[in-house]
Amino acid sequence: MFNKLSLKIGLLFFIFILIIETLLYFVLYTNLANERIKEVMDNLLARGNTHSDVLEEHFDQPTLQHVAIMESESDFAVVITDASGFVIVHSDPIDEEMLTVIQHTDTNQIPIEGKVIEERWMERKYIATDSPITIKGEHEGHVFMFAKTENIKRIVDHLSDQFIISGLVTILLTIVTIFILSRLITKPIIEITKATEQLSKGKHKVELQTDRRDELGELANSITTLSNDLEHMKMERNEFLASISHELRTPLTYIKGYADILGREDITNEDRNEYIQIIREETEQLAVLVKKLFELAKMDQNMFIIDKKKIRFEKLIYSITERIRPAMEEKSIDFSVLCPKHIHATVDPERIQQVILNILDNAKKHTSNGERISLEVSESNQGIIIVILDEGEGIPDEDLPYIFERLYRVEKSRSRLSGGTGLGLAIAKEIVESHNGSIEVNSKLGVGTTVVITLPRGESIE
Numbered sequence: 001m002f003n004k005l006s007l008k009i010g011l012l013f014f015i016f017i018l019i020i021e022t023l024l025y026f027v028l029y030t031n032l033a034n035e036r037i038k039e040v041m042d043n044l045l046a047r048g049n050t051h052s053d054v055l056e057e058h059f060d061q062p063t064l065q066h067v068a069i070m071e072s073e074s075d076f077a078v079v080i081t082d083a084s085g086f087v088i089v090h091s092d093p094i095d096e097e098m099l100t101v102i103q104h105t106d107t108n109q110i111p112i113e114g115k116v117i118e119e120r121w122m123e124r125k126y127i128a129t130d131s132p133i134t135i136k137g138e139h140e141g142h143v144f145m146f147a148k149t150e151n152i153k154r155i156v157d158h159l160s161d162q163f164i165i166s167g168l169v170t171i172l173l174t175i176v177t178i179f180i181l182s183r184l185i186t187k188p189i190i191e192i193t194k195a196t197e198q199l200s201k202g203k204h205k206v207e208l209q210t211d212r213r214d215e216l217g218e219l220a221n222s223i224t225t226l227s228n229d230l231e232h233m234k235m236e237r238n239e240f241l242a243s244i245s246h247e248l249r250t251p252l253t254y255i256k257g258y259a260d261i262l263g264r265e266d267i268t269n270e271d272r273n274e275y276i277q278i279i280r281e282e283t284e285q286l287a288v289l290v291k292k293l294f295e296l297a298k299m300d301q302n303m304f305i306i307d308k309k310k311i312r313f314e315k316l317i318y319s320i321t322e323r324i325r326p327a328m329e330e331k332s333i334d335f336s337v338l339c340p341k342h343i344h345a346t347v348d349p350e351r352i353q354q355v356i357l358n359i360l361d362n363a364k365k366h367t368s369n370g371e372r373i374s375l376e377v378s379e380s381n382q383g384i385i386i387v388i389l390d391e392g393e394g395i396p397d398e399d400l401p402y403i404f405e406r407l408y409r410v411e412k413s414r415s416r417l418s419g420g421t422g423l424g425l426a427i428a429k430e431i432v433e434s435h436n437g438s439i440e441v442n443s444k445l446g447v448g449t450t451v452v453i454t455l456p457r458g459e460s461i462e
Contacts, residue, residue: 010182048131048145367392
């Protein structure tokens with residue numbers, strides 16, 4: 001239970017908000033309580049000043065008695081003294097604490113507007129004020145006002161009760177709000193967690209809410225994309241395994257079938273030699289397929305080594321054309337090559353040769369006798385550009401986006417005749433991209449195909 005993210009987030013929010021609310025309530029309570037206490041004291045001082053003003057106009061026995069009688073009916077007590085501190089009249093019995101306050105008050109230090117002389121309401125029974133009586137500039141007496149601190153304590157207790165109730169309600173609302181918010185926050189995270197668990201169990205098709213505009217929406221988008229990619233990879237893997245099984249089964253069937261025939265005693269030497277030749281051809285085909293699969297496996301595991309060297313590109317192109325020119329002449333193909341002598345590059349010559357030979361071989365297979373194939377190398381701001389153009393059959397538009405996929409062949413029915421494995425272009429693309437280059441194919445059915453390879457120039461030769 002305590003391992004749930006929603007509970008952890010909610011508890012963390014609650015602690016922080018509780019601390020903030022406690023500080024706010026403490027400051028608010030302190031200010032309100034002090035204001036209420038100050039209000040009581042100011043009212044008590046104002047009451048004493050009122051009596052002082054009346055007595056300054058009529059400082060006689062009837063007025064003194066009137067003031068005492070009036071306060072005897074109130075919650076306050078008044079004690080009126082002369083200038084020396086002798087008690088003239090009082091509204092309520094004077095207890096020891098009241099007398100102590102009067103005796104310990106330095107009447108000479110009391111300003112004309114009066115003063116609160118006892119404000120320790122938490123420790124004392126009374127709070128008290130002193131309002132001096134001044135007649136024609138002469139100090140004639142003092143009006144001491146007393147109020148029981150029970151009233152202040154009652155006000156503060158009532159305020160405390162209100163704050164406690166408000167605090168409990170606030171905490172309850174905070175808990176409910178945090179619970180709702182934490183659920184809203186963690187709900188997409190829980191959905192994402194379940195989705196990743198499904199991915200780990202092999203269920204690659206997951207659906208998440210991706211219309212959010214925050215980080216969780218970005219994460220959901222990433223996982224959905226990953227799910228789609230995994231589903232696509234699963235389909236590709238199944239197709240790849242099915243194609244590999246077919247590719248391996250065909251030569252093995254030939255090899256086994258003709259090997260069984262060779263075991264017969266009634267075949268002629270001429271037939272035997274023919275069958276041995278077929279077995280040899282199928283074995284070579286099988287070896288080529290396994291070699292290419294091994295290269296792809298190394299690419300997938302990042303074990304494919306690119307050994308770059310500083311070379312003159314003309315020398316590499318000359319080596320390639322010398323290897324393939326006899327095959328071109330055998331089909332009477334007009335093969336032209338153009339490569340300036342000044343072009344230099346830092347590449348893996350063996351791998352680039354493998355790429356160009358593969359593309360030229362494909363062009364040769366699909367170009368009729370007497371037609372043209374050209375190989376042209378040039379430089380640009382982007383790097384070295386290799387263009388291979390043929391006037392062959394061309395590639396249908398529907399097949400063009402898939403020609404770099406593994407084991408994909410445009411002429412599926414003629415794959416055995418043409419000898420293709422469907423891996424050459426996939427390997428070529430991997431090699432070019434490992435050089436930080438690019439390869440593009442443009443083709444039109446019945447017109448021909450153009451392959452454009454762009455390679456970074458790399459370091460130049462002095």
